[in-house]
Amino acid sequence: MTLPPLLAQYIARRPQRIELLRHIAEQGSITRAAKAAGLSYKGAWDAIDELNNLAQTPLVERVVGGKGGGGACLSAEGQRMLRLYQKLQALQAQVLEAAEDVGDLDLLGRLMLRTSARNQLHGRVTAIDAQGRNDEITLDLGEGLSLRAQITHDSTQTLTLVPGAGVVALIKAGWLCVLPLDAPAMPGHSCLQGVLEQVLKDARGPCEMRIGLANGQTLCALSEHCSIREGDSVNVWLDPANVLLGTPL
Structure with missing residues (x-):
């Protein structure tokens, strides 16, 4: 059994996240685990959301009424991942030994870019519909949730997308529109229904919202609808043109 490629790449670039998971397993508290890992409380939940979204099943589960605030524990998959991380570290050591010079490592760093997109959702391609020079890619996110992305036909070929292929959808928080269930539909947009789990208000701008989806993934959105x-x-709601797709190198 191996880690999903995108999750393995994410962890390799952010070992601090593994430390966070280890502290969660030991202490059962997000507050204490975040402090031990050198993260803010908000930064810890951002990291957990990213890890859960990239994993095939959530790695961290929330525990209502946990001691110390923000109770959580590792799922069985999270515990398994911690054990596999030691193997990943051994592989990293082999890569470092194989690098012929510092330039090799610099090139690898450029190829494995980080992204500012707050939302990274794992899914699988279910359909590719040609629309002139563009293609509409339909993704299955699990638990009956689907998402559409509009990309150029050249991008479809570059990413070698075919039905069944695993991809990650990158979505900036500001591209999401969060509305009540009874609000009018937005024609041409994808719609993901979820539960508003947390609202972080900011007097200087839009509030930040965390929306839990039925598949265990979490969306982060910026919205003016703080009510x-x-x-x-x-x-x-999301315009398919604002969905970026990525695949493992």
Whole structure:
């Protein structure tokens, strides 16, 4: 059994996240685990959301009423991943030994870019519909959720996309529109229904919203509709043209 390629790459670039998971397993508290790993409370939840979204099943599970605030524990998959991380470290050591000079490592660093997109959702291609020079790619996110992305036909070929291929959808938080369930639909947009789990208000700009999806993934959105309450079901609308797709190198 191996880690999903994109998750393995993510962990390799961010070993601090592994430390966070280890502290969660030991302490059962997000607050204490974040402090031990050198992260802010918000930074810890951002990291957990990214890890859960990239994994095939969530690595961290929330525990209501946990001690120290923000209770959580590792899922069986999270515990398995911690064990596999030691093997990943051994592989990293082999790569470093194989590098002929510093330039090789610099090239690898450029090829494995980080992204500013807050949302990285793992899915599989279910359909590719040609629309002139563009293609509409339909992704299955699991649990009945689907997402559409509009990319050029050249990009489809470059990424070698075919039905069944695993991809990651990159979506900036500002591209999402969060609305109540009874709000009018947005024609031509994809819609993901979820539950508003947390609202972080900011007097200087849009509030930040965390929306839990049925497949265990989490969306982060910036919205002016701060009147929506935590615990409410919401629709998250997204223009397919604002979905970027990525595949493992």
